[in-house]
Structure formats: C-alpha cells, structure tokens
Amino acid sequence: MTRTLHRFHGGIHLPDQKALSLGRPLRQAALPSELVLPLQQHIGAAAQPLVAVGERVLEGQMVARPEGFVSAPVHAPTSGTVIAIEARPVPHPSGLSALAIVLQPDGEGRTVEYQPHSDWSALDPSTLRNLIRDAGIVGLGGAGFPTAVKLNPGPHTAVETLILNGAECEPYITCDQWLMQERPEEIISGALIMRHALQAQECLIGIEDNKPAAIAALRSEVARRGLTEAIEVVEVPTRYPMGGEKQLIKVLTGKEVPTQGLPIAVGVVCHNVATAASVHRAVELGEPLIRRIVTVTGHGAAQPGNFEVPLGIPMGELLAQAGGTTAGFSRLIMGGPMMGITVEQPQAPVIKTANCLLAVTDDELERRAPVRPCIRCGSCAEACPVSLLPQQLYWYAKSKEFDRAQDYNLFDCIECGCCAFVCPSNLPLVQYYRYAKTEIWAQEREKRASDQARRRHEYRVAREERERLEKEARAKKKAAALAEGESDDKKAAIQAAIERAKAKKAQANATPPATDPPAEQPAGEGAAPAEEKH
Template identity: 55%
Template sequence: MSSVTERSSAKERRSARDARIIARDAKRKLQPGDFSGGIYPPHNKAQSTAEPIGQIPLAEDLIVPLHQHIGASAIPLVKLGQRVLKGEKIAEADGLISCPVHAPGSGKVIAIEPQPVAHPSGMLADCIVIRTDVEQRWCTLNPCTDFRSLETDQLLEKIRDCGIAGLGGAGFPSAVKLAPRGNWSIDTLIINGSECEPYISADDMLMRERAEEIVAGVEILAHLLDEPDNVLIGIEDNKPEAIATMRKAVHGTRFNVVSFATKYPSGGEKQLIQILTKREVPNSGLPANVGVVCQNVGTAYAVYRAVVFGEPLVSRVTTVVGEALQQQRNVELPIGTPVAHVLDCHGVERKQLQRVVIGGPMMGYSIDNESVPVIKTTNCILAPTWHELPPAPPAQDCIRCGLCAEVCPVSLLPQQLYWYARADEREKLQAYNLFDCIECGACSYVCPSSIPLVQYYRASKGAIRLAEEEKEKSDRARERFEYRKLRLAKAEQAKEVKRQARKRAAEIARQQNQQNTAPQNGSAAAEQERDVVAAALARVKARQASPEQQLARLQRTLTSAEHRFERIQKKLTEATASQQAQLRAQLKEAQVKLQEARDKHKQMKEQQADEEQ
C-alpha cells in the first residue's frame, strides 16, 4: 500500500516537474533573443505620434501603378474614359506571383500610360489615372461574417482577389506567402510590429488605434496556416502604448505579444525571426523552411478588412513626417495619391525641403519628382530639412576600422566587400557573401569615412546579376549555335546517304539495262532522253513571261529612266554649288541606267523581229 502511494506521489512529483519544465520552456520561448550587430539611431518617432491617424481631402487625380508589389505587373481591365467605382478591380493579377489592383476612388479613367512612380531609379511605369468624382461611391462588396465557414482556398482567393501585398515594405503578395509550397510544417506565425526604422510610426499608430481589427486579422492568418503552435506579435520596446493596447487586444486568445530591445534593423524579417525564435532562415531559403511565416501588422489589418468586409486594399496608413512640414502625423491615404498633394496638405515649406524620401532614413529612397503616387508599400513620406538630414560629407579612404563589420546584422565584412566592389572582383564579392546583404544601411550609418557602402553593394549586385544574365544568354546562344551546326551536319549526312543510295540505284539500273536490252534498245533510250530535254525546255519557256509582256515592262523602265534623267538635269540647273556634286553623281547614275534600259529594249526588239521572221 505504502509503496503504491509512494509511487503515485513520485508520479505526481514527476508530472509537477514536467509542468514546471513546460511552463519554463513556454516562458523561455517568449524570451526574445538577439541578432548580431545592429545600430541605435535616434528614434524620431515622437513627431508623428502626437496626433491620431488623420485623413486628407481626396486628390483630383489618383495615379494607380500596375506594379505595386513583388512579381509581375497587373493587366489593366478598364478602358480609357470608363467610369469606375471605388473598390472596383481595374487590373487583374498576371500569374501566381502578382496582385490585382483596385480603384482607390470612384471616377473616370483619364489615362493609362507610363507615369513617374516611386522607384529609386526615378523610372516611369504603367499607371491607370483616375479623375475622382465628388460622389465616391463604393462598388458592391462581398462581406463574410464567419470566415471559418470558408474553405482555405476560398479564403486565399479572397485575399488574393483583394490585392493584398505585404504592407511592411517589400510588398510580396500575401496569398502566396500564406500558402507555403512544399510540405513545410509551419509552427510559428510572426506578426511584425517591430517598425525599427527611425521616423516611421504607421504600424505603431495602427496598433494603438486598431488593435482589435489587427488581432482579428491575425486570427484569420493563423486559421489559414492551420493554427500554428506559436503566434507571436513582435514589437520593439520603444512603443509602450502599442504594446499595451495589443496586449489588451490579445487577452483571451492564445497569441503572445513579445516586446524586445529597440535596435535597428530588428524589423527585418530574418532578424525578427532570429529574435523571436532563435532560428536562422537558411541562405537562399524562405522563412517557411524553418517553420515560420512572417506578416506585417498592417497586412493583418488589411486581411481582416478584405475577408470580413470584402474590402480590397485601396488605402493605407502612411507616416508623413519631417521638419519641412508644418504638420507631422499619420494619415490614411488612398493608393495613388500623389506625394505632392500629401505634402501640400501638411503645409510643406518647399524652400526648406531638400529631398523627399519614400520610406525611412535608413532604407528609404529619395524621389526627384513629387508627382509620384503613394502605393501599397509606402509606409512613410519623409520631408526633412537640410539641417535635419544633412547630406553626407565627402567620402574619405576606408581605414578598415571594422565598425561596419560590428554592426552588420548578417555578419558580413562590409570593409572587404567595399574593397572588392571597388576593384570589381566579383568572385571575391560572392565568396564574401555579398548576396546575403540585406541593404539595411547600418554599415554606411557608422562608417567614419562616410563611404556610401550600400550604394557600392547595390551597384555590384546589379553588375553581377547583369553579367550572369548575359552569361546565360551567351550560353544559350552558344548552345543554339552548336545545335544548329549539329543539325546541319545531320542534314548533310542524310543528303549524302540519299545521294549514295540514288547513285547506287542508278548504277544498278544501268547495269540491268545493259544486261537485258543492250543491243536493240539503244536508239529508244536516246529518244527517251531527247524527250526529257524537250519537256524541260518547254517548261522553262512556259514559266517565262510572254515576249509582249517583257517588251512592255522594258518600255516602262525606259520611260521612267528618261523621266528621272530629265528631272535631275532640271534640278541641276537650279541647284546650289554644294548640291551640284551630289546631283551630278545622281545624274550619272540615271544616265547609266537609262543607257542600260535602252540597250535592253533594243536587244529585245531585235530578238522579236528575228523571231517573227
């Protein structure tokens, strides 16, 4: 008896210990880790978080680019002059990795043409321009009160159809990301609310004001991924209000809000995964390879709107910030709103404005044309004064101090990459893992010699990609050439074989002829041959034009040559000295041609006369 109680108490103890271990592990799981490197630039978030998310008057024209995401450009569905309603699909996705585009406002399509778009190169790209009306009527939407009643495919189709692409910055089509290919089991869903870039506070404000909707969106995402074990919402600890509201919103769910130390670039997908799960995404792999899917909080919100209200992605929250503006805040902007309109609505002082950056100061790119539109990935419009973000001083020589290597979040050696980028040593660049660079800009930020390191890496990456493409092209051309040579050789060989066969057949036939009918059939064979020649001549003659036709053609040539000769002669008398040389050459040419035509004409006539005789 006593032994039984002892055993049971031992069992209890064991189970209690197990429970403790599980609890400890769960706690440890929520203990954020760290990534190597990183920098601590001033946050600059306070400027834009004082006011709630605002609205601005609708722009007169909305410029909606067909390419706002990663993948193929959408294909327009509307015609010039067509009236569209808000939310109507105006361009269809082209293939799997693509996104449809919807009208961000009702109005009339006034142009489908290349327009300047928000791209670092300042290039033009196809856009649909909508002149907005006053009505702003929505198209009929397709709401859904219980998303769990839908099949996974239907849900994905809905998300895809609403044109949702990652709102964090890269703009990868969300539906693709939510249906990981290959049978990777996803055990962790990470919601990225890190927003590590200085100045940007769009996600922060969204979490403060719309936490419930974000969490509802996370529920849909988790449902889509077959309820992964861990659902982690990662937020940097410099956003206490957002953390508090999100914690409140996830109360009662199994989601966890994890806050971690503020360090740039903690919001990079790979870095966030490392912080929250201590796993590393293998190089040239995807987060799904380590069982993780990562989505931005803005995307979760957009997914919620799309699934529950059937609302396509036609607007987004963007931070409008910078000392050149009188008002700095977050606004919900319709996609396609020109940046100039946004700046005007916030009292921009253009004299102080020295550059406009789309995105944050670390990874954003400057635009040289204010008419570019806001797109799905535009999380920030930064309008700094000269004083606020002064241009970099002239670069000095690299002293290999290694500060860049210490801050690199992916443990590269930027100083060596710089060295080889300048020398254009591409093998070395690749051996030093240039293509693992995430272009976060931490190295350039700390460089005491103010070397634009990231710019060098971008250029080198581009050059290497181009060289690879060219190599592939030339490889293919060589293959084609070699194949052609082979094909010609084969054809030649086949011909040769046939020729031999014919020769042999003829030989055999002749031998048989000689053997069988040698003496008496000689004259008959000769006759046969003559017949063949006559028939061939007749064929040739029939193919030729009749003599009358030929004569007529020659006559025409002759008259036109004469005309031309006369015309040039006339021109020559009127021409200036400089033109004369040229005209003389033409005259000479015309003369020769005329002579030729005459000769031929004469010859033909004589021939005909002969024949008639």
C-alpha cells in the same frame, strides 16, 4: 510573459524621431484630381489591366488582375473614370516610369458591393487565401510580397509560428505604431484570420520597447478577447534593424532563416501588423486594399502626421496636404531614412508599400562630409546584422570581382544600411552592394542571352553546311546526267519543266493564293529556324 529572447549580431541604435509625427491625430487625405495606380506595386509579375481608357469604375473594383502565382491585383480606390493607361513616374531609385492606370475620381464614392465573410473560421485555408489574393493584399511593411503567397505554406509544411512584425525599427515612421495604438482590434482580427489560414500553432506579435502604448493597446485587446493563450504580444529591444524579418524571427524564436531560403523553411511565417489589419478588412468587411496609413514626416514637412490615403495619390499632393515643405527641405524619401528610396518626381504615387513619406532637410542628413578611403576599422562588420564582412564586400564590389563578392555572401545582405551608417569614412557601402547585385543579375541575363545566341549561331552554321552539301550533291547529280548524253539531258530538262509547271498548277489550286508556294523558295533562308530550333 517569460519568453526568452535571442539576439542578432550587430545592429545600431538610432535617434528615433518618432514623436515628430505623433503629435497630430490621423488625417484623411483629400481625393486628388487623379490617382495613378502602377500595375506593379508588389514583388512578382505585374498585373494585367482589366479596364479600358474611358471606362467608368467603382470603388473597390478590380482594375488589373494578377498575372501568375506571385502577383497581386490592383483595385480602384474610388469611383471615377480611367483616363489613361500609360507609363508614369513611379517610386523607384532609377526614377524611371512604369505602366499605370490613371483614374480621375468623380467624387461620388460609389462602391462595388463588398462581400463580408464574418464566418471566416468556417472557410478552409485555400478559400481564405483566394479572398486575400483577390483583395490585392501585399506586405505593407515595405517589401510588398503578395500576402496570399506567404499564407500558403504548401501541403506538407507545418507552420509552427506566425509572427506579426510591429517592430517598426526605422526612425521617423509611426504608421504601424498609430495603427497598433488606435486600431488594435483590426490587427488582432487579422492575426486570427492569418493564423487560421496557416494553421499555425502559435502567434507572436513583436514590438520594439520604445512603443509602450502600442504594446499596452494590443495586450489589452488580446486580454479583452480572452486570447492570451493564442496570441502573445512580445516586447523586443529597440535596435535597428529589429524589424528586418530575419532579425525579428531570430530574436523571437532563436531560429535562423537559411540563406536563400524563406522563413517557412524553419516553420515561421512573418507578416507586418498593417498587413494583418488589411487582411481583416478584406475578409470581414470585404474591402480590398485601396487605402493605407502613411506617415508624412521629417523636418522638411510643415505639419507632419499620419494620414489615411487612397492608394495612387501623388506624393507631392499628399505632402501639400500636410502643409507643404519647410524652408530647409532638401529631399523627399519614400520609406525610412535607412532603407527608403529617394523620390525625384513628386508626381510619383503612393503605392501599397509606401509606409512613409519623409521630407528631410540638409541638417538631418549629415551627408556632407567627404568620402574617404576605407581604413578597415571594422565598424561595419560589427554593425552588420547578418555577420557579413562589409569591408570585403566593398573591396570586391568596387574592383568588380563579383565572384569573390558572392563568396563573401553578397546576396545575404539585406541592405539595411547599418554599415554605411557607422562608416567613419562615409563610404556609400550599400550602393556598392546594390551595384554589385544588379551587375551580377545583368551578367546572368547576358550569359543566358549569349548562350542562346551561341545555340542559334551554331544551328545556323550547321544548317548552312547541310545546305551546301545538298547543293553539291545536286550539282554532282546534274554533272553525271550531263555526262550521260546531251540529248537525254535536253529531253529530261524539258520533261522536268513540264513536270514543274504541272505541279505548280496543282499547288496553286490546292493552296490559298495568300500563301507563298514553298517549293519555289531557294531552300529555307526564311522564317523557319525560330520554330525548328527546339
């Protein structure tokens, strides 16, 4: 183990608080009265429901199929009846609702017949990827990117390094640590499958050095299987945000993921250790992603610990199963204290990316100090793991100079929260960046909409002009005819009327009565433009 580690700029040391949830053994969460399965639990397009209300489903049955390439299906975590497909509160900072399939468990636990593939090494990477995609696996570390997409490097890209991320750098969270300590065989099996799917040359597992038991467990598993040549378990320093994909890649390989790019651009693919374990279950057991390990912790939770939970269990229910809240409880957070999102509605379900349920007390937050003006102390720039200048981004976000914010690489910000953590003025810096990012996206949407509106308006103006000219031409013609002689004109008019009647008759016979005779319309105010346009 003589790998030379690199370092990333900045980062901070945090009190890890991990012992809080490691005191108890894993508990199995009891089935709740209903499971809420949002159609979007991943990055990409929302899944499309495959079931109807009232339909009975089996455990492991796909209830929503992926829509498009970057998407993931949803499976029923247990057998039961679909009682609704409607908007339900989901864990999102906005507190808004989103479409979800609501399942009432019948408690029978009847499963679909799982198709194990113990001979996966004989399968080609593409087949493996499809297995993983159909199992609904997404990144379990928090981002939720569909795993099958990440396992597809493209035809001409060689993958040098597969990295399994076991850093788990956020304080409080221990679900990955528990998994590494108790189920190392699943992680290693998953790593081998992923390595095969990617045809990667080497596989590294990066773990922060505050988890010696996890490191030892994985190392002995690697040794037991005689894989020391293939898989290397690397101890990395404990420094937040070590578990950030870009940071871990830098530390382990010295390579930097280019801005706006993916790790594959430098020949690296990075997956969470829990994702690897679920890949193992999907391929070797045939079981789709229907449950995960969740850490329920914080001083606001009465009996913190790790739980194996069916996806879709309401967070409040899970918290209740962990003994409920303590007296000082103030806030429920999904994820860690640095990047987690506040959950306003406890009926929001545990989704695929929910690694931790953090019930905090006021004392833990230390947020009560008033916000003061920035004194440009530069602590934020020192802490930033991406070497940004957070104080400049803050100025420009606040003054809505989004162009300048982008000049200062706003979109390279990973929202890790280091800057806001160290800020002596207590500025909510990350929220400023999120504000600026979502504003910029909204402006881009509005720009597209206004460009579209301009084109439509210009088209309409052109059409009106054309019609006016045509009308004038007709009027001129008429005037000319009038000048030629009144009798002629009268004759002509009668002739024309006869002609029209004939035509009308012929047309009425030719076309089904439901359709409007187009000839009678006063030239084209109607539906046409939408189709005519492009």
